[in-house]
Amino acid sequence: MLDIHMFSSATKVKGQGVGSAYTELIGLLKHHFQGEFKVSINQYGKADISHYHTIDLPFFLSTFSKRRGRKIGYVHFLPETLEGSLTLPQPFKALFYRYVIAFYRRMDQLVVVNPSFIPKLVAYHIPAEKITYIPNFVSKKEFYPKSTQQIQQLRQQYHIAPDQFVILGAGQIQERKGVDDFVALARRNPDIQFIWAGGFSFGKMTDGYQRYQKMVAKPLPNLKFTGIIERKELVNYYNLSDLFLLPSYNELFPMSVLESFACGTPVLLRDLTLYRSILAGYYLAAKDMKAMDQQIKQLRQQPAALAHMQKQAHLAADYYSEAHLAKIWHHFYTQQAKEG
Incomplete structure (x- = not known):
């Protein structure tokens, strides 16, 4: 042994x-x-x-x-x-x-x-x-797609309307994660519910801690910061969301992206070179905040495109199983x- x-x-x-x-x-x-x-x-x-x-x-x-x-x-x-x-x-x-x-x-x-x-x-x-x-x-025992009925119950539990378009971001609240762009997109799209799952894992050592703490303390009406949550609750947020958005400027291989794939949630990422060799075809890419905004608006107008990216998420989940x-x-x- x-x-x-x-x-x-x-x-x-x-x-x-x-x-x-x-x-x-x-x-x-x-x-x-x-x-x-x-x-x-x-x-x-x-x-x-x-x-x-x-x-x-x-x-x-x-x-x-x-x-x-x-x-x-x-x-x-x-x-x-x-x-x-x-x-x-x-x-x-x-x-x-x-x-x-x-x-x-x-x-x-x-x-x-x-x-x-x-x-x-x-x-x-x-x-x-x-x-x-x-x-x-990621393990499919912990991150997995829930049924339509379960998702409806989750939306009711979290006080989100059945027809509300929801965009989820996840990770530590810091500049590198692109939180500023996430907030800017929420400001541009007041009819969309934005949720950021994560918090200050390293407390005051976090770069820009004071500024981000103010954002969290007084968020926009359509923006929710959950703080650090357990994985059992995180799977709920992936499932009730229509789109997962990670606007990070620098990553290795984000676990949040794999978790989103495992739950069958379409993924939109900043167009980084390091993603192309490992995730090509499985996600949508946008070079900056304005491009992300355009992608979001197109996906809302084209349900078929969103459904296609949901299928790609399932394919990615099988490969990275x-x-x-x-x-x-x-x-x-x-x-x-x-x-x-």
């Missing part, structure tokens, strides 16, 4: 995608490979494979032990992707960014959730052969064990 030690503090901070990705992987391994893989959480005993999901200092120090086996690092962010997310004063920012790369360099193998990050890691003098692309996924990714992770871990 392969002894895999997971190292993570991702679930300590609610409302962030790293925690969701970690939770999904642990569930996958325990469900599919209980007889083949022995999975331990934050245990420092002897291991065949040590998989680091977060870059905590105690985890970094543990990499110098010979008991760690093959060291795997999950790349959820790079220094440049943290810009617009957290406010860190100098010289702490520079030191932290150097630490991030030093952590990645300590690994025997890195896993990226988007292939666009491979050349960026290579630019940090990490060999390409030490980097593997494995996409995120737990069953498909289980085979990929099984092959990855067994190969890494051989190289260790």
